[in-house]
Amino acid sequence: MALTFDLVPNTTRTPATDIAAIFENPGFVNHFSDHMAIAEWTSEGGWDKARVVNYGPFPLAPGAAVLHYGQEIFEGLKVYRHADGSLWSFRPEMNARRFIKSCERMALPTLPEEDFLASILALIRADEAWVPSGEEMSYYVRPYMFASDAFLGVHAGAKITYAVIGGPAGAYFSSGLAGVDIWVTTTYSRAGEGGTGAAKCGGNYASSLIAQQEGAEHGCSQVLFSDAASHEWVEELGGMNFFAVTTDGRLVTPPTSGTILDGVTRNSVLTLAPEFGLTPDVRPLSLSELYAGIDSGTIVEAFACGTAAVITPITSLVYEREGAESKLTLPNPEGEKTLAIRAALVDIQWGRAEDRYGWMHKVSA
């Protein structure tokens, strides 16, 4: 039976003036809205206890399995306030389906698509006042699930917590549309064959942090991973997918094998590309082809894309060659095609252009 996420009465609310102050400078979800949707699963009873309560700490045992073995997954999607005040989410059913796949990979109980969507709707209805309007502003929704029972044997949890939290979000990168420099690591890997690369689990992001730090030491704000077996093939960035634009009008991105996350923004970009004279070219891309293409000018633009990052031009690739730092600047670092695709996407998301692919879902009453 479908879950009903009812609002527990008498929850407290942040005054409108305080929310307005947060909207002035939200960062990327530095503040969470007043409520969270929550449900619990037990191996005996299945999903139960769905509700919307005040955002606040979980009563979590120090022995809770998630703290030891990382049995956890998450999703990320955004809600946009259109000019008429209505609220809209972007392709949430894709997040629901990917969440199910992540559950399966991480031996977590699946949450039916309708319950996933109902939990988001219930949270947004409770926290409508927290959805900002204005350029680059949205409300970022974070559904997640983790093993909450306490034990130290390595096995799947029998008590699972599902929750949805969220808060106002501005641009993910402080550089905004000016673009980002990317560190290419061939020391660390994000995922291997048969691993968890295609699942959205916290461990993938935790393991990317050391490479991210290495990148920061080289002045870069993101890291590009290659395949674990040979370090020859482009995979994805620490928290986003990777695209390259060629002079002969191809939009190249590696296929989402078991090691690359099947991004919702990635999928949308591939759909929009032909509108800009670009032919989607989903195929393995080697680092040597990428470097040679940038060097010779046949690869003119590259960009990072994801829910958080939207579409952000890549200005340069920085990597280590023969023990020294090497830097390749993209021929078109401003990203002319990149920004055109971005504008088309965000115009749909903010309701400024026709929703020609049926991507938007109304979430306000």
Ligand code: COI
């Ligand atoms: C997203 O794009 O929503 C992600 O989950 C990635 C992370 C950088 C926040």
